[in-house]
Amino acid sequence: MPKFDLHHFICRQDNYGVLVHDAETGLTATIDAPEAAAIERELAAKGWKLTHILTTHHHADHVEGNLPLKRKWNAKIIGPKAEAAQIPGIDLGVSDGESYEFAGREVKVIATPGHTKGHIVLHLPQEKLLFAGDTLFALGCGRVIEGTLEEMWTSLDKLRKLPPATVFHCGHEYTESNARFALTIEPGNQALVARAQKIKAQRAKGQMTLPGTIGEELATNVFLRPESKEIRQVLGMGMAGKADVFAEIRKRKDAFR
């Protein structure tokens, strides 16, 4: 089975759009619908017809395009059941541990409460793909808005267990500021230092920093690395539990400018 074609673009200010196209069936999904006009433009550029909107969570900058896109394309909207009331036009609500099918591939639903209560991420094991929404970012993670820090840690810990070769996509381009912050938490991590330099060069040229892999995040994303001796030393949290170390990093990031 040939791989999906993926097409990324930045819309609104710093939202990532991604279109997933299967050449064999002609099906095309947008992961979330941050902005109808931008998605229409990118679909036209690729010559693809929208058939699905796969939603990760209810925030306006992820669902604002739902109704106009559905009206035009009659696209099927699949999203978290727990947030169904807040997801315009939803056709099918899905929950943790369930799977659905898109273009003959299994889409596994993983609940990742924290950023929102009902946030889900989508794992496509055959394609080695993860659509992480606003749970995991390149070198970062989403703000904990509706859930608790403990819940967010449990959610991220699930993603740490995915195969390292899994390619992941997320909802925002925050990578450069995440890199600046990460260097305050784990300055001696050489893989992080090298990645931060690469990101700076990419952003200076206006390039996107996605997609990345889970393996790369495991090596460089401080939110996934509460076991790190250096991080514990920097935070003065030698013996603390992993969730507590994560919570302290998240609090520092909230205050970081």
Ligand SMILES: [Zn+2]
């Ligand atoms: Zn969000």
